[in-house]
Amino acid sequence: MPQRRMNTTVTRTQVGIIGAGPAGLLVGNLLLQAGVDCIIVEQQSRDYIEHRTRAGLIEHWVVDFLRSYGLADRLLREGRTQSSCEFRYHKRRFSLTYSSLYGDRTHYVYPQQELVKDLVASFLNAGGDLRFETSALDVSAPTTITPAIHTSTGDIVCDLVAGCDGFYGITRPSLPASAFTTFEKEQGFRWLALLAAAPPSTDQPIYALHEHGFAGHMLRSSTVSRFYLQCLTNDSIDDWPDERIWLELETRFTVEEPWSLTRGPIIEKNFLDLRSFVCEPMQYGQVYLAGDAAHIISPAGGKGMNLALADAAVFVEGVRAFYEHNDDTKLLSYSQRCLPRIWRAQEFSQWMLSIMLSPTPGQPDAAFMHQLQIARLERLRSSRTAAASFAQNYIGYDLVLGFSADGADLSSPDTPGAPV
Numbered sequence: 001m002p003q004r005r006m007n008t009t010v011t012r013t014q015v016g017i018i019g020a021g022p023a024g025l026l027v028g029n030l031l032l033q034a035g036v037d038c039i040i041v042e043q044q045s046r047d048y049i050e051h052r053t054r055a056g057l058i059e060h061w062v063v064d065f066l067r068s069y070g071l072a073d074r075l076l077r078e079g080r081t082q083s084s085c086e087f088r089y090h091k092r093r094f095s096l097t098y099s100s101l102y103g104d105r106t107h108y109v110y111p112q113q114e115l116v117k118d119l120v121a122s123f124l125n126a127g128g129d130l131r132f133e134t135s136a137l138d139v140s141a142p143t144t145i146t147p148a149i150h151t152s153t154g155d156i157v158c159d160l161v162a163g164c165d166g167f168y169g170i171t172r173p174s175l176p177a178s179a180f181t182t183f184e185k186e187q188g189f190r191w192l193a194l195l196a197a198a199p200p201s202t203d204q205p206i207y208a209l210h211e212h213g214f215a216g217h218m219l220r221s222s223t224v225s226r227f228y229l230q231c232l233t234n235d236s237i238d239d240w241p242d243e244r245i246w247l248e249l250e251t252r253f254t255v256e257e258p259w260s261l262t263r264g265p266i267i268e269k270n271f272l273d274l275r276s277f278v279c280e281p282m283q284y285g286q287v288y289l290a291g292d293a294a295h296i297i298s299p300a301g302g303k304g305m306n307l308a309l310a311d312a313a314v315f316v317e318g319v320r321a322f323y324e325h326n327d328d329t330k331l332l333s334y335s336q337r338c339l340p341r342i343w344r345a346q347e348f349s350q351w352m353l354s355i356m357l358s359p360t361p362g363q364p365d366a367a368f369m370h371q372l373q374i375a376r377l378e379r380l381r382s383s384r385t386a387a388a389s390f391a392q393n394y395i396g397y398d399l400v401l402g403f404s405a406d407g408a409d410l411s412s413p414d415t416p417g418a419p420v
Contacts, residue, residue: 009154013039013129015319016149016158018136018171020049022112023291023308024164025119029071030316032126036323039158040128041151043135050120053195053268054112056220057082057302059396060105062309074118079110082219085394087355087377088208091256094381095204098391101384105395109219112305136165139174141287159286160322160331162315164308166292167277175284187274187298189357191216192240194227198264201225207356208252209373214356215252217261225264228272228299230357235271242266274298274353276346281335288315288334295342300352301394303345310399311338317401330402341397348393355380 015031017024020042031038042049058075066072083099083106099106123130135152139161149156163171172180191214199222206217213230220226229248231240250261277296282289291308314337318330330337355376359366379386 008150011039011154011156013037013156013158014323015039015160015162016147016156017041017162017164018139018149019163019165019169019291019293020044020116020120020130020132021164021166021291021308022115022119022305023312024162025116025123026071026309026312027162027164027290027316028123028128028130029119029126030069030312031319032123032128033069034316034320034324036319038128039156040123040130041134041136041149041156042130042132044133046120046132050113050117052113052116055299055302055305056109056111056218056226057306058108058110058115059306060107061396061398062306063108065309065313065399071118071122075108075110075115078114079108080219082107082109082204085205085207086202087380088206088253088255089210089374089377091254093206093255096380096387096390098387098394101388101391102395107302107395111220115305136170138170139163139287141175141285147286160319161287162312163287163289163293164291164312167296169293171287171293172279172289175287179281179284181280183276183278183280185276187276187353187357188233188360189274190231190233190235191272191274191299192229192231192235192245193268193270193272193299194229194245194266195220195268196225196227196264196266197223198225198262199223201260201262206253207352209356209358209377210252211358211361211370212248212252213358215249216356217249217253224267225262231271233273237269237271240269245269272299274357276349278339278342278346280339282311282338283331283334288331290315294338295346297342297346298349298353300349300356301345303349303396306396307342307345310341313399313401314338321402341399344393344397351393 014036015038017027017038017040020040024040028038028040063072084095084097086093086095137150140148147158147161165171200219202217208215216228218226246263279294282294290311297303318334321327321330355373359369
């Protein structure tokens with residue numbers, strides 16, 4: 001662990017936030033709107049985080065939530081709705097219009113870095129304290145006094161800390177390992193993740209099962225497309241020159257009717273090691289973990305960013321109750337409120353992988369497992385019940401909170417529209 005700087009300055013705030021990803025930035029924006037002092041520290045530059053390519057699928061509830069706080073203007077203006085997806089196997093394909101199966105809810109396609117730009121601008125325009133290129137070195141988290149974030153430029157003493165600094169961040173390792181139980185699964189496969197300056201070849205995401213391995217075509221913008229290719233765990237980038245990538249994508253996306261893949265320059269190429277991780281509880285004393293700091297999920301189903309934003313919303317609800325009503329009940333129950341949604345998403349992600357990842361060739365049960373995949377896809381194609389279940393999990397369940405954007409306490413039975 002990096003050494004702390006000696007004789008550093010000390011800043012006092014109510015909530016210290018580590019990490020300016022979607023979770024940390026949403027926490028910061030919501031706290032500013034609620035009149036709660038906060039500081040965000042981010043080890044990277046503003047330019048870096050605003051151009052770091054990540055997810056691009058935003059769930060229906062997230063869009064409604066951001067809109068209610070005035071944080072979705074550009075998203076609504078420039079994002080595009082998505083209401084269906086396509087599955088391909090054995091040169092056949094079928095489209096599933098999931099929106100009509102779940103209250104006409106839709107996704108929004110809006111790259112994560114664009115949402116980050118919006119949240120950064122909103123936070124800074126509101127006078128927020130966001131310290132770029134400031135590394136958090138560790139967190140002091142005694143259970144009896146206020147915690148402190150020790151950074152490369154000074155110490156920040158807080159009432160509460162939100163660790164939104166990702167799986168490899170310093171918040172969780174700063175806390176006693178004995179305080180947590182972790183659950184992990186290595187999938188045994190990798191995806192080659194690609195970003196290409198190529199207009200999309202489809203108007204909906206494509207999930208393709210092929211004997212060579214899974215291929216995915218995800219939408220990002222009118223000029224950029226995201227692709228995934230299942231590959232071997234010991235593959236290197238050198239094993240995947242551009243021409244091989246395009247040939248493999250064309251092979252795995254092949255269908256009987258006419259269809260063509262639009263090529264373009266590949267502008268980003270990296271591997272995703274498919275793994276799942278959950279840390280329980282997601283808090284220790286006055287330190288709270290959110291997003292990838294507490295849980296990792298495979299890209300299957302597009303749940304990672306949406307889970308992080310849900311954590312942020314639940315955490316801020318607890319913070320507001322603490323400062324506005326001197327009530328720490330919701331902070332104390334933060335983990336219990338977040339974890340059911342996280343495990344439900346993990347289960348759905350595992351199910352998605354079960355129908356997309358081609359079995360390892362040569363394994364004794366490979367042929368059997370492949371036939372199970374076909375049976376699952378056929379059921380999804382032909383059964384309205386199966387399709388409706390998929391729709392609910394894919395779109396994401398609504399998040400019910402006890403406070404509204406205008407400050408009304410929805411937990412009160414006298415408030416119209418209170419959850420029951």
